[in-house]
Amino acid sequence: MHDTYGVLLGLFIVYVAAQVGAEAAMRLKLPAVVGEIAAGCVVGPSALGWVKITEPLAALSEIGAVLLLFSVGLETQVADLRRVGKAALAVGVSGVALPFVLGGGWARLTGFDTPQALFVGAAFVATSAGITARVLHDLGVLGRAESRVILGAAVIDDILAMLLLGVVTALQGAAGVDIPRLLIVLVQALAFVFFIAVVGTRLMRRTSAVLDAPINPHSPLALSLALCLGLAVEAAHLGLAAIIGAFLAGMVIAESRQRHALEKQVQPILSFLVPFFFVTTGAKVDLSQLGSWSVVGTVAVVTLLAVIGKIVGCGVGALSMGRRSALIVGVGMVPRGEVGIIVASLGASAGVFGPKTYAVIIVMSLLTSVIAPPVLKALLAGAPPEPAPEASLLVAVDETGNA
Amino acid sequence: MHDTYGVLLGLFIVYVAAQVGAEAAMRLKLPAVVGEIAAGCVVGPSALGWVKITEPLAALSEIGAVLLLFSVGLETQVADLRRVGKAALAVGVSGVALPFVLGGGWARLTGFDTPQALFVGAAFVATSAGITARVLHDLGVLGRAESRVILGAAVIDDILAMLLLGVVTALQGAAGVDIPRLLIVLVQALAFVFFIAVVGTRLMRRTSAVLDAPINPHSPLALSLALCLGLAVEAAHLGLAAIIGAFLAGMVIAESRQRHALEKQVQPILSFLVPFFFVTTGAKVDLSQLGSWSVVGTVAVVTLLAVIGKIVGCGVGALSMGRRSALIVGVGMVPRGEVGIIVASLGASAGVFGPKTYAVIIVMSLLTSVIAPPVLKALLAGAPPEPAPEASLLVAVDETGNA
Numbered sequence: 129m130h131d132t133y134g135v136l137l138g139l140f141i142v143y144v145a146a147q148v149g150a151e152a153a154m155r156l157k158l159p160a161v162v163g164e165i166a167a168g169c170v171v172g173p174s175a176l177g178w179v180k181i182t183e184p185l186a187a188l189s190e191i192g193a194v195l196l197l198f199s200v201g202l203e204t205q206v207a208d209l210r211r212v213g214k215a216a217l218a219v220g221v222s223g224v225a226l227p228f229v230l231g232g233g234w235a236r237l238t239g240f241d242t243p244q245a246l247f248v249g250a251a252f253v254a255t256s257a258g259i260t261a262r263v264l265h266d267l268g269v270l271g272r273a274e275s276r277v278i279l280g281a282a283v284i285d286d287i288l289a290m291l292l293l294g295v296v297t298a299l300q301g302a303a304g305v306d307i308p309r310l311l312i313v314l315v316q317a318l319a320f321v322f323f324i325a326v327v328g329t330r331l332m333r334r335t336s337a338v339l340d341a342p343i344n345p346h347s348p349l350a351l352s353l354a355l356c357l358g359l360a361v362e363a364a365h366l367g368l369a370a371i372i373g374a375f376l377a378g379m380v381i382a383e384s385r386q387r388h389a390l391e392k393q394v395q396p397i398l399s400f401l402v403p404f405f406f407v408t409t410g411a412k413v414d415l416s417q418l419g420s421w422s423v424v425g426t427v428a429v430v431t432l433l434a435v436i437g438k439i440v441g442c443g444v445g446a447l448s449m450g451r452r453s454a455l456i457v458g459v460g461m462v463p464r465g466e467v468g469i470i471v472a473s474l475g476a477s478a479g480v481f482g483p484k485t486y487a488v489i490i491v492m493s494l495l496t497s498v499i500a501p502p503v504l505k506a507l508l509a510g511a512p513p514e515p516a517p518e519a520s521l522l523v524a525v526d527e528t529g530n531a
Numbered sequence: 532m533h534d535t536y537g538v539l540l541g542l543f544i545v546y547v548a549a550q551v552g553a554e555a556a557m558r559l560k561l562p563a564v565v566g567e568i569a570a571g572c573v574v575g576p577s578a579l580g581w582v583k584i585t586e587p588l589a590a591l592s593e594i595g596a597v598l599l600l601f602s603v604g605l606e607t608q609v610a611d612l613r614r615v616g617k618a619a620l621a622v623g624v625s626g627v628a629l630p631f632v633l634g635g636g637w638a639r640l641t642g643f644d645t646p647q648a649l650f651v652g653a654a655f656v657a658t659s660a661g662i663t664a665r666v667l668h669d670l671g672v673l674g675r676a677e678s679r680v681i682l683g684a685a686v687i688d689d690i691l692a693m694l695l696l697g698v699v700t701a702l703q704g705a706a707g708v709d710i711p712r713l714l715i716v717l718v719q720a721l722a723f724v725f726f727i728a729v730v731g732t733r734l735m736r737r738t739s740a741v742l743d744a745p746i747n748p749h750s751p752l753a754l755s756l757a758l759c760l761g762l763a764v765e766a767a768h769l770g771l772a773a774i775i776g777a778f779l780a781g782m783v784i785a786e787s788r789q790r791h792a793l794e795k796q797v798q799p800i801l802s803f804l805v806p807f808f809f810v811t812t813g814a815k816v817d818l819s820q821l822g823s824w825s826v827v828g829t830v831a832v833v834t835l836l837a838v839i840g841k842i843v844g845c846g847v848g849a850l851s852m853g854r855r856s857a858l859i860v861g862v863g864m865v866p867r868g869e870v871g872i873i874v875a876s877l878g879a880s881a882g883v884f885g886p887k888t889y890a891v892i893i894v895m896s897l898l899t900s901v902i903a904p905p906v907l908k909a910l911l912a913g914a915p916p917e918p919a920p921e922a923s924l925l926v927a928v929d930e931t932g933n934a
Contacts, residue, residue, distance in 0.1 A: 132880075133764065135593065136597070136764045136773055139760055140760040143753075143756065143760055144757050147750075183586045184589075184591075186587075187538050187591070188587075190538065194539070349803075350546075354543070357539060357543040361536065361539045364540075365536060370536070393799040396799050397799050400756055400800050477535075
């Protein structure tokens, strides 16, 4: 009975901290994620010490991350990828390549070995479409060409980030092993990702009715969640991050007819479980690591590289739209948010990142998410008005914004 | 990374087992709960051994139970209690008293000490309204007087069961302690229950707007879940079962204007987390304990007592409706389902029940849930038809049936 009390007390504190943090952040016009992670820092062992990261809390946090990436996948339709056009493709690809090179290069130069440096590079890559979409939505500019490119590129970005993360974790797991073994791991990983992303989604498009079959009224949801857990397990089994499997499961389900109903049903589950992930992420940050000027300097350098990587990388990809639009797109892609944070926490739990690197990457992710929205607003306020050509996009993006 | 794999694999197996069990049960026209618990027996350590009850799984199972009782509370409105009328009140009270006496008496006579025997008695008490409501709904007889009495009495039943469980756990925790201390614990427990059930619900009725205040679109849900976790923690802190707090939180939220929206939002969370509770419950059953004729005899006796307790106890309370109706009401109150199972698993984790008693009580709960529905159908098929006087009740009960 005593144990029940301890477990529930921990969960209660974490859940309330998340709500208070999110509420405070939103009143300060910051993304809710920033508030939840900051709340985690405050109640965590290195500050107030109200929350210890016990095994049940760690498991809930993992489940939260898995479901979060499942919902990101659920918003990633294969058809959207085809529709985004050349500009978004160029922005997505060059916006992944440059930050990866800058982040990995910085890590290699400051003393990490190559597999570790690649992991750091991966944490620089992923854009959080959710934060930018919210800003664009609030400004009522979702119909602008820049907005469409940003949101299209963010999808490409997510997929490339997952692929990169797959390669990097596989390399990590096989580090020190002979080259043939490493190649087998890599090929397995890539084969898994391509098989699910291509064959799985096609199969689902053709046989979407399977989700309808069972009698149980909650079965489409139950089957989707089972697929999510199953592919997460299989990804982990192949030496990939479990969240990659969850993301792919989301992409597969996104092709089903029940997609919209499922998106709605997944929301309450996310709103219960995802806070455990963000607060735990914050609680793991050892604030004492951030107490020296040298670390503040490192944070500044890393954040600057992360910002430059996206503005230049994405901006170059969008140059065909004109310089001001290219800048808007670049700034819109700056926030790292959830995915960067998940990569950082994977790196920490795999022992790739020490407490200092982990703290630096988390703070970088937070800073990019805090800096970009006001700059984006200022740029858009000064930009010439443009009519909204596709009303349908407003609906699609509104969902992303609320995610 | 390896640990993530182990945790997720366990969750995946449990979740799939639950879905397969539920589906199989529903095809056999049995309640889904029966299939989920049976699936747990099959994959658990005493049969296939695919699932071990690790700390994360135990925690998820606990959270599942807490949320389940929260949703039961959410369906329990104070106004319903006032409306049920004298018949339902009599049925509820005498239907709790007789099974408690029979169960507790049997336990005392077979060698349990008094606090343990009271705990066994408590496991005999609670009716699972969900199972009966589903049967009544499927037969289209929710408008009959018997149905209204059954569903009204089930609400009284839940509240009395929670009260009894509170007293019994408090006694258990304080067993061997001096009488004044015991009295303080009891008074605290009762004061907590009454305070929340009376003052809390009244406060919520008057100030329901608090749930609307925050900006976050999911905040009414988040606040409700925070209240659920908070009262569960407080209940555990006072030496009560955590689920009692969750149930009371549900009753408080049931008085808010957002009640119906919240019921809908809680459903997907339940459908993800509650299976972990039922499968774990089944997995904890040591099937080897059921392998002797003496235990089979015990199961038969206990199940008979559980059935007689409800048919006679509730039937006497409903005699004013005529003998056939009284029998229908009595049979309708027989299924124990979730709440009895939660009491059994609390007893096991508190060390009150050994593996044999636990297995016997679980099997009794399952048997009552399997036996009652066909008998109820047969009785209702032979009963004279009666017009449905209150169409509004159909809606209210439909929700219970889908719970």
